[in-house]
Amino acid sequence: MASLNQQPIHHFLFIPLMTRSHLIPFTDLAKALAHHGQQVTIVMTPLNAARFSDDYAINFNLNIQFLPLYFPAQEVGLPQGCEAMDSLPSPDMATKFLQASNMLQQPLEKWLQGLDSLSLPSCIISDVCFPWTSILALKFNVSRVVFHTVSCFTLLCSHNIDHYKVFDERDKSDFEPVLVPDLPDRIEITKAQLPFFGKNKALDDSKKVLKQFKEAEASAMAVVVNSFQELEPGYVKAYQKFVNNLWCIGPLCLYNKTTRSEASIDDHKSLNWLDSQKPNSVIYVCFGSLFHIFDQQLMELGLGLETSNCPFVWVIKEGSYTAELDKWFKEQNFEERVKGRGLIIRGWAP
Structure with missing residues (x-):
């Protein structure tokens, strides 16, 4: 039985x-x-x-x-x-x-x-x-x-x-x-x-x-x-x-939680960064996994986020982060310019 x-x-x-x-x-x-x-x-x-x-x-x-x-x-x-x-x-x-x-x-x-x-x-x-x-x-x-x-x-x-x-x-x-x-x-x-x-x-x-x-x-x-x-x-x-x-x-x-995560950034790092910002102050920018955005559009979006003076999380999917966009990031020293108030995630977000 x-x-x-x-x-x-x-x-x-x-x-x-x-x-x-x-x-x-x-x-x-x-x-x-x-x-x-x-x-x-x-x-x-x-x-x-x-x-x-x-x-x-x-x-x-x-x-x-x-x-x-x-x-x-x-x-x-x-x-x-x-x-x-x-x-x-x-x-x-x-x-x-x-x-x-x-x-x-x-x-x-x-x-x-x-x-x-x-x-x-x-x-x-x-x-x-x-x-x-x-x-x-x-x-x-x-x-x-x-x-x-x-x-x-x-x-x-x-x-x-x-x-x-x-x-x-x-x-x-x-x-x-x-x-x-x-x-x-x-x-x-x-x-x-x-x-x-x-x-x-x-x-x-x-x-x-x-x-x-x-x-x-x-x-x-x-x-x-x-x-x-x-x-x-x-x-x-x-x-x-x-x-x-x-x-x-x-x-x-x-x-x-007990296996390999698809995220390209550690969960704790992103949560700790969010906890360091003021409540209800962070802009979240993500266009999902299906849509394609041209390099020039992403560059303009980055400049807009910088000009906003608001803290932001910007997720760029793998296929959209091209060599041309990476070159722009480096030449513009973009991540250093927004350091402390901009978290850029390349790939899948937690």
Whole structure:
């Protein structure tokens, strides 16, 4: 007879979007489940599997494995070896990247067909941008959960902007602030601040794609979010009206405390620097992992931060920190000029 304390072992199949900002929380969630005795298989591409492979699972005897699948980059017109969205030469290629990602359905289905009934996953946890996972879940009779790596604040804003057709007027300026309706707080946003799929109305397919995303989310057994109730109680309460079940399971970054961090600067160094500044005085500048900014724009941004006389944290992603920008930093002696009130992070921020 099994012990009363013994938990049943389930097999979770993770299907993340191949970009670092999604792969990190997905692997963190895998660690959390595996620490509770569960089995996790994470769909990866070869380059991403190599980038995220470490000894964590081995050291802690965790049942986590990668399933490397060939990524058809060149078949859709992407550069060879482009297996992560944050490595795209241009954000205009995002649609092609999603197209290549959707082509993973067939090899994944073939892999599932090769498993016996005892080895099949009992639950699929996928990114919202893969509606085809609902077809896999039905075909193999497994539960499906959608994992959002963003907050409920972001999800509710996105939902309400779409529901109330906030930006459907084509003559609306890109920089005109518009109130987002039916939020716990007064939030204004401009069209220029919207993500790629939200503002590119020139692509008629964008609305169709977003509709598929919402339908896939609505049909999932549950939605899990990398957030926690105490951080945004009003937004959690509001968004749970639109999904079957909403579970806040964050912050998953806590599972990185005992393993290699993706950050390019020590957590303690950045926290100590922040503690040395006055409260509510620091400007945080970061454009995320997907967008590309030209060297001249970054130089102008640096001069603006210097002229502001405000303390700042400036994150420059790896692909944007070019040899030309590095040369400018050195010739201008920029870091010395802002020493004490400017913290510049090259790469991933803590």
